Amino acid sequence: MKARTALPFFLLAFLLAFAAAGNAGKMMSVQVKKGDVRATPNFLGKIVTTLAYGDRVEVLETRESWLRIAPAGRGAAGWMHVSALSEKRIVLKAGAKDAQVAASGGELALAGKGFNADVEAEFKSRNRNLDFSLIDRMQAVEVPQEKIALFLKEGGLAAEGGAR
């Protein structure tokens, strides 16, 4: 009975060790248009630098869904949410070989290929009734983090934000 009770705890310890050590030293790529790097592991943290799509980063430390990273080129180390990063290498200017690997679901992704701005333009020219300026306007709305912090505070909500 004792051994049975101990098993989940043993597994939990294994998991935590794996989670803490598993990512350190790993290289990842920024998979969003604007990769904000923050001073602390939450969205309220001051932005120390902003990385571009495809930039490579080295993972230094993991805390829940936040990774402390160092940009491969210039720029300060800081925290990014794991959803902004990809395990795949994102190739900005693809060679023929890269295309083969990417198409077979390999460890790279091609930036600007597949469904892209050219395809959207072609789609637009075939569907002239669609008004993309409405979408552009919608996407142009940016909400400053200070306003979100104030919104949470005044509403009696989680002051640190709800991010994990």
Add this chain to the structure above:
Amino acid sequence: MRSLPCKTAARLLLAAAFAMACGCAAVDELAKVGTAVAESQGKISKEQSQSITRSTGALAKAAEDFTPEQEYYIGRSVGAVIVNRYRPYREDQANGYLNLLGQALAQASDRPETFGGYHFLVLDSDEINAFATPGGLIFISRGMLRCCKNEDEVAAVLAHEISHVQLRHGIQSIEQSRKTEALKVLAVEGTKTFGGKELADLTKTFESSIGDITSTLINNGYSRAFEREADAAAVRILSRVGYDPNALAAMLREMGKRLKPGGADFAKTHPSPASRIEDISSMGVRKPSSPAPAARQARFQRALGGV
């Protein structure tokens, strides 16, 4: 009997440890483990288990194969179709409020960062409707907002839509054949920029993919399983931010009163509010410890009182 929770915990941890060790194959493998357990307990047949394993693997892969950048372009075009059918509601205060609330919620989801970020827009329609496009463009009709009596209920609607984005449900409604076609073009394309033929082929596939998603969003709806997943994720988001997750059920009750049978809106594309409320009641929803301050209700009234 006492050792049962312990056993279940051990089984779950084993599955999680296994998934972490396996990395990418984790989703497929977890599905196999889960279905194998259900099969051994006689809950489902072998054929059912094989079919679940097959489809989970294919769906997870299809969602993975479009990069967040491609997802972004798919989402923009789906959004353009939606605002063509339902016009935007040009009221800055309502839209500003929705974006502020929406960002606070999106940051608490399991996928706060998408290629182009989350953006929210009110649609000028009396229909009770809401849409989330791949990548994070979210549309809520005036009719839907009128079902909400307070900020917590608006938060519940937005959290449900954010969850569809997080879970990549839109992308998963694209037929498998489109993905195969898109990858074929990608493979032959190589280093050169698009020639006329590749661009034409790819645009055709793109157009069909947009069609798959818009007909799911507007006409057919997702499966009840997807809606349940989105409701469960919404409950988690609401709890994390400090909203009352019971607001989701409260909003659904009001919606249930207002939906007209046979309507072209949520009546057509979603499981009945009553069945969703029943599903939610099994999710262990807990009320927040402190009540909502008056300021929360005041700003809701200011922004959406006249919607």
